[in-house]
Amino acid sequence: MLEESAYHAVALQVATHAVNPLGVAEAREVMLASIDRIADQARGARSWVGPECRLIVLPEYVLSGFPLGDTVPGWREKAALDPDGPEYEKFAALAAELGVHLVVNAYESDRHFPDLYFQASVILGPTGDVVLRYRRLHSLYSPSPFDVWDRYLDTYGIDAVLPVARTAIGNLAAIASEEILYPELARALGLRGAEVFVHSTSEVTSPQLTPKAIARRARAIENMAYVVSANSGGLRGIAIPGDSTSGGSEILDHEGRVLAQAASGESIVAYSEIDLAAVRRARKRPGMLNLPSRVKTGLWAQEYARHDIERPNSLEGRTPERSFFAERQAAVLDRLAAARESGAAQEPHREPSRNNTTPEK
Template identity: 75%
Template sequence: MDQNAPPAEPAYRALALQTRTEAVNGLSPAEAREAMAASIARIGAEVAAAKRWVGPDLRLVVLPEYVLSGFPMGEPIERWRDMAALAPDGPEYEALSGVAASEGVFLSGNAYETDPNFPALYFQASFVIDPSGEVVLRYRRLHSLYSPSPYDVWDRYLDLYGMDAVLPVARTRIGNLACVASEEILYPELARALALRGAEVFCHSTSEVTSPALTPKGIGRRARAIENLAYVVSANSGGLRGIPIPGDSTCGGSEILDFEGRVLAEAAGGESIVAHAELDLAALRRTRVRPGMGNLPSRVKTGLWAEEYARHDVERPNGLDGAAPERAWFTRRQRESIARLTDDS
């Protein structure tokens, strides 16, 4: 674990902002850009109101998954890239940076994103923008069933960006921040790798079904917090609008968990700022250096698992040559991985 992190601020508050998603499906590229700009303006007003409500010690705001666009519903890769993917230096990021700077918060969110080195593709990216308006973390989602990921163009991606960009951790004055996108909370390897790199707070942008019963992702959040002695700030959608799927299918349950898996705050359904709580980084750091059975990260046998994982051939890297695939390619890839798992068992 990272012992060279910057000194933590006194305890501060984080917010999982449960705001609605206005889907851009069916719009022209120009109309989609206008809709996303309107969503950023609305979110900016909500962040400003939340800071007045929660208080001046609100320092971290996490937004839901693909909050500006919704998700593709069969659109070809090329069309979704053109209508819904943000350029890393484009106007949408500039506007989001303005929100963070205006309200003096670290703003984390998730969007589809283009990359000039892979012009035919898009990636799903999670980001953190600091109070100066600088993007201090950009994470491209690695586990994605129906979208391209860096693993699909692995060798070239590593040559261009290196492993630190694949598994980024932002060292900030509110702690070491990392992003986990949506269902990736179900993959313990990702969160553990980020924690080994020093991550103390997982910013979890998600858009998921909720239930009165504990869901798989709800279990995953608790497990990742306990396993890694890390806070989890998880923002779910406050409803989907603009597509035929019933709007409250992914709505509610935004929550903040402490480093022992306890729920500090949780929102019910609808748009909400209820999921805010205090994060005490000093207490977390004391716990991480305290010997005992509960210090799970210190007991990980990394060499053992590295050797065992290397024996198994599941999802393979470099499946794409940089060209935009047909949507059917993603299903075919999964079937091939299932076949290899079956043969291996």
């Protein structure tokens, strides 16, 4: 594998055509048509940026939008992609055609968990192969691997939960949407070697710094890593003003500097050089700014283990109603409030058996 020390990345800001009001068959047709529309824009981006373009990142749930009123089984049937299905085949062909690493974020099914779906960030390599599949761990209203934790680990192992892809364009890791707000995830991926975080998002933008914009800068600095963040170029097809999630796609370097940023609407202007040699030199340099070298992992592992917050395996053996997710968060808030009032660390929650599935109310 011939490694490139520098190349160009594009955070491709395209509109999302939501499928919420559609039936299953029509939704599937719209998603396939969206791939054709996105492919034309990706070709344009590749031509505009030039032959050094090696990485294209697409926004969050770019084919479907987010579930809005759909049941979990209903959204799985309507909008979740089969990992071996035609949508990924078309994206794989596009990555191979352009000779790039293409990052797609979508809801997808899993034959091992037939009653659920997961939100995934998938990196397709320049030969069309899948080089990374990351399933989002933090999601307020959708299932995650943590909800079926023991069985997910038995099926895939921890390296698939926190994957880092060693590629010719560096060590790549995916962070989905609001997960940029969780420093633990980026830190774990950084400790596993990630040099470039690809961040598919669909978020509110503002002339002021938003929480996610602040977090992107922090995650880049904390982990001495690039962040390539693609936001939606508008959301079409549902009763939310279309430009509520439009603009702000950006690329940050390992010192938290914004190298490129898009305004609102569909855009290819968020592109910049990724200098792997620079980040690797910085990571070897002693000093106060080398934050990854100064993390006290053992201390934080012990302290985190003392706190009972969101519990694993909550969906084992059940298909949730949408109300489940709000009820679970309410239970967590009660536990947090009790812990704060007592001022003492909590004892970790112990499940009496692997199949205990009833969340504490």
